Amino acid sequence: MRNLVIFTLLFVLCIGRCSCYSPFSVIGYNPEDLASDETLFQIYERWQSEHGKAYNGLDEKETRFHIFKSNLLYIDVQNRKNNSFSLGLNQFADLTHDEFKSMYLGTVFRSSRHHSNTSPSIRYKYIEGEQMPESVDWRKNGAVTEVKDQGTCGSCWAFSTVAAVEGVNQIVTGKLISLSEQELVDCDTSTNQGCHGGLMDAAFQFIVENGGIDSEADYPYKAREDACNMKRKKTHVVTIDGYEDVPRHDEKSLQKAVAHQPISVAIESSGRQFQFYKSGVFDGYCGTNLDHGVTLVGYGSADKDYWIVKNSWGPSWGENGFVRMERNIKSSYGKCGIAIQPSYPIKNRLNPPTPSPYHPSPIQPATKCNNFFSCPGGSTCCCAYSFHRLCIHWSCCPYESATCCNDRSHCCPHDFPVCDLKARSCRKSWNHPFGETMLNRTQAKPHSFYNL
Numbered sequence: 001m002r003n004l005v006i007f008t009l010l011f012v013l014c015i016g017r018c019s020c021y022s023p024f025s026v027i028g029y030n031p032e033d034l035a036s037d038e039t040l041f042q043i044y045e046r047w048q049s050e051h052g053k054a055y056n057g058l059d060e061k062e063t064r065f066h067i068f069k070s071n072l073l074y075i076d077v078q079n080r081k082n083n084s085f086s087l088g089l090n091q092f093a094d095l096t097h098d099e100f101k102s103m104y105l106g107t108v109f110r111s112s113r114h115h116s117n118t119s120p121s122i123r124y125k126y127i128e129g130e131q132m133p134e135s136v137d138w139r140k141n142g143a144v145t146e147v148k149d150q151g152t153c154g155s156c157w158a159f160s161t162v163a164a165v166e167g168v169n170q171i172v173t174g175k176l177i178s179l180s181e182q183e184l185v186d187c188d189t190s191t192n193q194g195c196h197g198g199l200m201d202a203a204f205q206f207i208v209e210n211g212g213i214d215s216e217a218d219y220p221y222k223a224r225e226d227a228c229n230m231k232r233k234k235t236h237v238v239t240i241d242g243y244e245d246v247p248r249h250d251e252k253s254l255q256k257a258v259a260h261q262p263i264s265v266a267i268e269s270s271g272r273q274f275q276f277y278k279s280g281v282f283d284g285y286c287g288t289n290l291d292h293g294v295t296l297v298g299y300g301s302a303d304k305d306y307w308i309v310k311n312s313w314g315p316s317w318g319e320n321g322f323v324r325m326e327r328n329i330k331s332s333y334g335k336c337g338i339a340i341q342p343s344y345p346i347k348n349r350l351n352p353p354t355p356s357p358y359h360p361s362p363i364q365p366a367t368k369c370n371n372f373f374s375c376p377g378g379s380t381c382c383c384a385y386s387f388h389r390l391c392i393h394w395s396c397c398p399y400e401s402a403t404c405c406n407d408r409s410h411c412c413p414h415d416f417p418v419c420d421l422k423a424r425s426c427r428k429s430w431n432h433p434f435g436e437t438m439l440n441r442t443q444a445k446p447h448s449f450y451n452l
Contacts, residue, residue: 031076034072034076037069040065040068040069041065043072044068044069047068047089047093051091051316053094067094068093068094071093071094071095071276072093074087075087075088075089075276078273078276083280083283083284084280084281084283084303084304084326085273085277085278085279085280085281085283085284085324086278086279086280087276087277087278088278088279089276090278090316090317091313091314091317092104092275092276092317093276100275101270103152104150104154104313105154105156105269105291105292120244120246120247120248121244121245121246121247123244124246124253124256124260125247125250125253126250126252126253126256130256132255132256132259134301135299135300135301136258136299136300137300137308138167138262138297139297139298139308141171142170142176143166143167143170143171143176143261143262144163144166144167144297145163145166146178146315146321147310147312147315147321148181148312148314149223149312149313149314150181150313151223152223153185153195153223153224153225154195154196155181155185155194155195155223155312156292156293156294156312157184157197157200157203158181158182158184158185158188158192158198158293159181159294159295159312160200160264160265160266160293160294160295160312161184161200161204161264161293162181162184163264163295164200164261164262164263164295164343164344164345165179165204165213165240165345165347166178166179166238167262167295167297168240168261168344168345168347169238169240169351171347172347172348172349172350173350177215177238178216179213179214179216179238180214180215180216180218180219180220180221180232181216181221182219182220182222182226183213183219183228183229183232184203184206185225185226186226186227186228186229186437187206187210187229187436187437188203188206189228189425189436189437190202190206192206194225195223195225198293200264200266200293200343201243201245201343204240204242204264204343205243207239207345208240208242210233211239212235212236212237212239212351212352213236213237213238213239214233214235214236214237215237218235218237219232219235227437228437230399230413236351236352237354238351239349239351240347241347241348241349242345242346243343243345243346244344244346245341245342245343246263246342246343246344248339248340248341248342249332249333249339250332250339251327251328251329251334251339254296254334254338254339254342255327257344258296258297258299258307261344262296262297262344263295263296263342263343263344264293264294264295264296264342264343265295265309265338265341265342266290266292266293266337266338266340266341267286267290267292267294267309267325267335267336267337267338268286268288268290268291268336268337269286269292269294270289270291270292271284271285273285273286274286274336277317277318278319279319280324281302281303281306281324281325281326282323282324282325282335283326286336286337287337288333288336288337288340290337294309294311294312295309295310296308296309296310297309297322299327304326305327306324306325306326306327307324307325307327307335307338308322308324309322309323309324309325309338310322311323325338364376364377364378365377366447366450367381367396368381368447369381369391369444370391370394372446372447373444373445373446373447374444374445374446374447374449374450375396375397375444376396376398376450378398378399378400379396379398379399379400379402380396380397380399380400380401380402380404381395381444382394382395382396382397382402382404382411382441383395383404383408384408384409384441384443384444385408393444394443394444395408395409395441395442395443395444396441396442396443396444397411397439397441398439399411399413399439400414401414402414402439403417403418403419404441405419405421406419406421407419407421408441409440409441410439410440410441411438411441412426412436412438412439413436413439416428416436418430418432419438424437424438425438426439
């Protein structure tokens, strides 16, 4: 059986270096197709159709063609080398390398561990001579959801966090539930920065502090920052009890950790080879400037030892959205810095009962602000303008018992009553590290609007 697997892998690699290149490109091409702009343009238009690309005018299409041509020639040159991996045309083929980096990579900040313990846990510290499985693949064990796509929002940190939580939840409860990255993008704003980068440890801490996280189905991904949906934020479909760091700069400890559960890791993914990775064990050039959060879901060996990494660039990138990265290299940082900042969630308990199906609540009577104006039922009246201590213009906050902020435009829910106007956030107290996005007030209506 092992010989058959090795033969199959060698066959696939050999096919990747034949003249057609079809297994490693979204569309196939022959070497002679690269000899003229006419045939290259035909490839370009087939690629456009495959990816649903449309441009604003002929000038833009022409500009993108020249970028596409440069990328295709680069891919062809790289595939002619004796690499253990192959490149292919993917959704990024019409982007310059600088455009790709600015649009798809979200800075992963180095952990200062200001949320938790200052030292990595010894839970998964490797002990010399310890036996570990030869290979692990959490996809085969049902602990990995389908590959998702972060789009042009730099929210990789949220996808890495969520994939690790999805994994440990399945291991503990037996249920694989797709969870909400959008909740982290919208609501975890104290340390993390939505589409502009973040840190997985801070996201784990947010889930712990929040009491859980909602499902992807109920709080779907939008690939942009939006106001925190407070009602969905309070829906806790899956909970975790904490999080820890794997011992750093130690691939053996990282191997031990992923043998127990999927692990959040940060890597440098800004290299041009990584941009167009299609298949094989990636051993190309990359540094340790961590700029992308991904999830380690297994490991194995072929001609080389490798990690199995889940990315968040959709299934058309890499091996159906995954990449195999070289493992057990000389540098203690690991390939592309994968061993620098690994962490994982802890889960010891089952989840809360599944929320009941939604049923609209009975309509609450309007909230009277004064003798003339009212707000919707279940909301709070806030004074928007006063004269000699007499409020003559009212506004409405969409939550009961809310705090009306002094800027007369925003408000905060009762469980986050401190208005931090400078940060535009609501806090439990001035010393509390986490906050919620301030809510906008709406204009109060005359009593007649509510039939009062």
